[in-house]
Amino acid sequence: VRVMRHAAMLMSTAALIGAALAGPASAATSNGPPDPIIPKPVSFTPGSGHFTLSPTSRIVANSSPAAAIARDLADQLRPATGYALPVTNRAPRSGDITLDIGRPPAIKHDRTGEAYVLTITGSGVRLEAPTPHGLFDGIQSIRQLLGPWIAAHSRQPGPWTMPAATVVDYPRYQYRGYMLDIARHFEPPSVVERLIDEVSAYKIDVFHLHLSDDQGFRIVINGFPRLTAIGGQGSVGTGGRTMDPGGYWTQAQYRAVVAYAAAHFITVIPEVDSPGHDNAIIMSEYGDTSNPRLDGHPQSINCSVSNPPQWNYTEDVGYSALCPESPDTWRIMTAIIDQLSAMTPGPYYDLGGDEVPNTLLSQTRYAAFLNREFGIVGTAHKTVMGWADIAGPDVTPPAGSVAEYWQPAAGNDPNAVTGREAVAKHLKVVMAPANHAYLDQKDIVDGAKVVPPTLGLHWACPTGCDVDAFYNWDPGHLVTGVTDADGVIGVEATLFGETVVNRSNDEYMTFPRLLATAELGWSPYVVRQATSPAYADFLARLAGQGARLMAGGVNFYPSTEVPWRLAAEPVGAHGRRIRGTIARLAAPGVPPDAITATVSWGDGTTSRATIAGRGPTDVEVNSLYRVSATHTYRTRGSHTATLTVRAPGKATVTLRFVIGG
Numbered sequence: 001v002r003v004m005r006h007a008a009m010l011m012s013t014a015a016l017i018g019a020a021l022a023g024p025a026s027a028a029t030s031n032g033p034p035d036p037i038i039p040k041p042v043s044f045t046p047g048s049g050h051f052t053l054s055p056t057s058r059i060v061a062n063s064s065p066a067a068a069i070a071r072d073l074a075d076q077l078r079p080a081t082g083y084a085l086p087v088t089n090r091a092p093r094s095g096d097i098t099l100d101i102g103r104p105p106a107i108k109h110d111r112t113g114e115a116y117v118l119t120i121t122g123s124g125v126r127l128e129a130p131t132p133h134g135l136f137d138g139i140q141s142i143r144q145l146l147g148p149w150i151a152a153h154s155r156q157p158g159p160w161t162m163p164a165a166t167v168v169d170y171p172r173y174q175y176r177g178y179m180l181d182i183a184r185h186f187e188p189p190s191v192v193e194r195l196i197d198e199v200s201a202y203k204i205d206v207f208h209l210h211l212s213d214d215q216g217f218r219i220v221i222n223g224f225p226r227l228t229a230i231g232g233q234g235s236v237g238t239g240g241r242t243m244d245p246g247g248y249w250t251q252a253q254y255r256a257v258v259a260y261a262a263a264h265f266i267t268v269i270p271e272v273d274s275p276g277h278d279n280a281i282i283m284s285e286y287g288d289t290s291n292p293r294l295d296g297h298p299q300s301i302n303c304s305v306s307n308p309p310q311w312n313y314t315e316d317v318g319y320s321a322l323c324p325e326s327p328d329t330w331r332i333m334t335a336i337i338d339q340l341s342a343m344t345p346g347p348y349y350d351l352g353g354d355e356v357p358n359t360l361l362s363q364t365r366y367a368a369f370l371n372r373e374f375g376i377v378g379t380a381h382k383t384v385m386g387w388a389d390i391a392g393p394d395v396t397p398p399a400g401s402v403a404e405y406w407q408p409a410a411g412n413d414p415n416a417v418t419g420r421e422a423v424a425k426h427l428k429v430v431m432a433p434a435n436h437a438y439l440d441q442k443d444i445v446d447g448a449k450v451v452p453p454t455l456g457l458h459w460a461c462p463t464g465c466d467v468d469a470f471y472n473w474d475p476g477h478l479v480t481g482v483t484d485a486d487g488v489i490g491v492e493a494t495l496f497g498e499t500v501v502n503r504s505n506d507e508y509m510t511f512p513r514l515l516a517t518a519e520l521g522w523s524p525y526v527v528r529q530a531t532s533p534a535y536a537d538f539l540a541r542l543a544g545q546g547a548r549l550m551a552g553g554v555n556f557y558p559s560t561e562v563p564w565r566l567a568a569e570p571v572g573a574h575g576r577r578i579r580g581t582i583a584r585l586a587a588p589g590v591p592p593d594a595i596t597a598t599v600s601w602g603d604g605t606t607s608r609a610t611i612a613g614r615g616p617t618d619v620e621v622n623s624l625y626r627v628s629a630t631h632t633y634r635t636r637g638s639h640t641a642t643l644t645v646r647a648p649g650k651a652t653v654t655l656r657f658v659i660g661g
């Protein structure tokens, strides 16, 4: 323990010297916009100077709700800083971060209770919000202002500075969603919890879990063990895809994920798609003749193309349906809805409702199915959510239901009819148009150039949907007659799972495009087009997120639309003889052999440094490199070295830091 504490003191002293000598090292390396925050705050007013977090900084909270968020912030900042960051209710001192529940007068337009005001000066940081959710949003901004390396899971040298500024902020929409499909390929709770960490950092506050589809059913339902014993074993597995062994969550695991999400101010919405996309349910229950909860003839549930039903592990859709006339259909669906609703504190239950061809169920039978299911969801005290198909003829969703618009159609296009039908039925609308918000779509499809080559579909994005497609549209102005005033409550980016098989794949398709969706959901309306200032501003801020994602171990696609910046930090090399790593370099998408680096040692000599580490692949960003060099100082004592890093097409990065000692 003593050795570790000693090392910690040495490290932080070095960091402080670094700050004093070189000014904020981050200023030398980031040279990005003064306001780097994504999603862009309502207002960001720069002040003068900067705040530096120090080893003696504390997090001061004036109430127990504020203290809970203060502990979150401390937990977030401790790994990279190595500071103690005690949470206290004493009077704030210089160097502290204060969190208060209050009513900052600067907030006038907060409709959702998520507003916050952040005031950063040379002597301290003060975050004030009317609710814990607002404080939680505010600490995400604090994390981003501390620079990319704060996201690291192990101690970094710092210094930890934030530009002096006043931020006044609140969201445009209450619903800012991310959807993950664990039905087409299974993901364990641990992966979902990591994704919750990652998306909540960008103020996403809804996690929509697609729990069931033709290829898999992923949650234990008491009384129907075959749903998981049989239905949980498959996954999409043809066309060169990895056929993984499937899997399912226990109810205890689901509850734990829901609680984890709640601690990140994220509402979980469970979805069991119906009456289509149900082959896993049908395959599980079709032969369940001895289940006392069924009538002995569960074959009556099957209205699919095949009778008897058959497994189909392709990416096909639209071949399965549950029969609305079968009493067993309702015994199964009632158990699912009741149990999921009881485990879900959030207000919504998502019954799916998409893609049932008339050849399987006529519109009358489809409507009859959903109209009956609405009653079961209501009895379970949940608000209905479904794909916008649930607004079709003869379907009568209860007032206040939420329709998720997914069709890749805009304006008056006839294919945009589901959006207008939803408004006509007074539903609320979440916008997730597939050509602007489907994270399972490829980034580029251009002749032989297909990115990523092995992941993603492109039915909604025939030429690919890169960052520009995700950013340059507006949820309140896409479909004629479907505006904020008509009931748009938010936006969601969805990751369907046909082609993604693990966390690395999920992240590669999710980031950085989800950050565009997060900004559309949070930031005020502004014209967003490929040529608009808003897009240029977003790209400049996004460029700085590459190093942050890398430092946090998050995989992402280093889109060529983004002017990614190089970012370097010293690693605290010391001694008279320097051997090995002197700095860490994030260079999103740049292979190591394209980078050159030199060190001026501060004693009149200069030498070449080497760049080592894994470069980008088709599905992994990697590109977080070690910069190493060899030097022997003539005398002991600290020197100020200067590292210069160059890569084609990138602004040269210059890092001044204290070395030797």
Ligand code: TNX
Residues within 6 Å of the ligand: 317, 354, 355, 387, 406, 438, 440, 457, 496, 497, 498
């Ligand atoms: C359409 S969007 C689907 C999903 C697929 C997805 C693939 C929607 C409501 N249905 O079943 O997984 O496309 O992009």
